[in-house]
Amino acid sequence: MAEAVTLAGKGLSRGRGRIDKRRAILDAAFGVFSREGYAQAGVDAIAAEAGVAKATVYNHFGDKETLLRETFAALADSALEQNLAVVERLADQGGDLRTLLEDVAFRLLQCHCDDRSRALRRLLSAEMTRFPDLLDTVQGVSDRVTESLADRLARLALAGRLSLTDPLVAAEQFSALLGGPADKRSRLGTRPVPDTELREVARAAVDTFLKAFAPAPA
């Protein structure tokens, strides 16, 4: 997994190495799938965008369905990693809690509003009826992130910096306070949201969150 991160450039990537044709195909597949939807996406188009012959696609992945599943798996992995890295930052190092929360919130929003992340959720919504296992894949990611966030909140509560009874509920609500307004501003993920606006959302969410869960002043 510690593979080179080099994104195969679009178009005429004559990456003559026969290795990571696979990666190129996965990238192209995600692009076409998310632009056109599973049903409308042509395997020919994917092959073309990957700079690869159609037969090569069928060599690597048996059929279109497996290609979709592998595409999802790859992206879910990457999204999980990013989100966990952000939640990791939520450790009590003694500074101002509000600042810390706003920073984490902002970074989570950036993950949430990332092009690939948005496309992944759109594609999931579109195809989860036909491919219910995709939902498991993505829901698993989301659950693990929430769980990890709950852990962090619990430790903050234990340290007396938050006042909450159920850290899982608090984590869920924290995510909701971020995601809801963000989705509204991004028109369900169809347009990018400028960072300044994300900061605003983060500020509002943390504000409400702290009003609800800050330890009693007395």
Added chain:
Amino acid sequence: MAEAVTLAGKGLSRGRGRIDKRRAILDAAFGVFSREGYAQAGVDAIAAEAGVAKATVYNHFGDKETLLRETFAALADSALEQNLAVVERLADQGGDLRTLLEDVAFRLLQCHCDDRSRALRRLLSAEMTRFPDLLDTVQGVSDRVTESLADRLARLALAGRLSLTDPLVAAEQFSALLGGPADKRSRLGTRPVPDTELREVARAAVDTFLKAFAPAPA
């Protein structure tokens, strides 16, 4: 007079009146679209499910795209009406505010988790790239509901029963506290959520909302 004179047809709905074939087609279209997705939905299948000849579908709506748009418009109308009716209940009649909020929250969740509502959102996510105007239609509904909710919250604040500065933000966050956890529990709308669970979500949301926005005790 003569109801069901002929038994000859494949005979689903022998609503022999020639009126509201249109309605039957719209209903069937929504069913098939939401089950199969736009691309995979066959006009033949829609016609069959409506108990109607394919030509009749093309008589009423010119082509598949317009059929989709009209389907959306019809459902968005109905959803708007339902949601507004619920928000309407949020008037200060002197009783316990928490009880009132939980009641409205629960009913909003019921709307949100309604079969048709869930299917509408799924379908929207799936097709909004190809049909951006559908997003306008649905976003318009959502905006009007949030706006109306903000109005109610503002009046409660004015009456001293809530303490908030920006009613629109509060309304957004109230919706987010409901929708986020609800979506998680319904696996993004793919399975129904029992009422008892919805009550739980409503309770948790209102609890946090009041912790954040209840007027200062002093």
Added chain:
DNA sequence: CCCTAACTAGACCGATGAGTCCAGCTTAAA
């Protein structure tokens, strides 16, 4: 330097589905 496995370009098949057309039937209204 050659052999093999991966790759390429493109033709090809079969299925599916949008949209059209038509000839005959049903019903509301004149």
Added chain:
DNA sequence: TTTAAGCTGGACTCATCGGTCTAGTTAGGG
């Protein structure tokens, strides 16, 4: 009863696309 508009069923056209196949090309390991 007549008429016209709507409806029916089904055949038909045409385009698209998943997947296969083939014949020739490329590249790297031994």
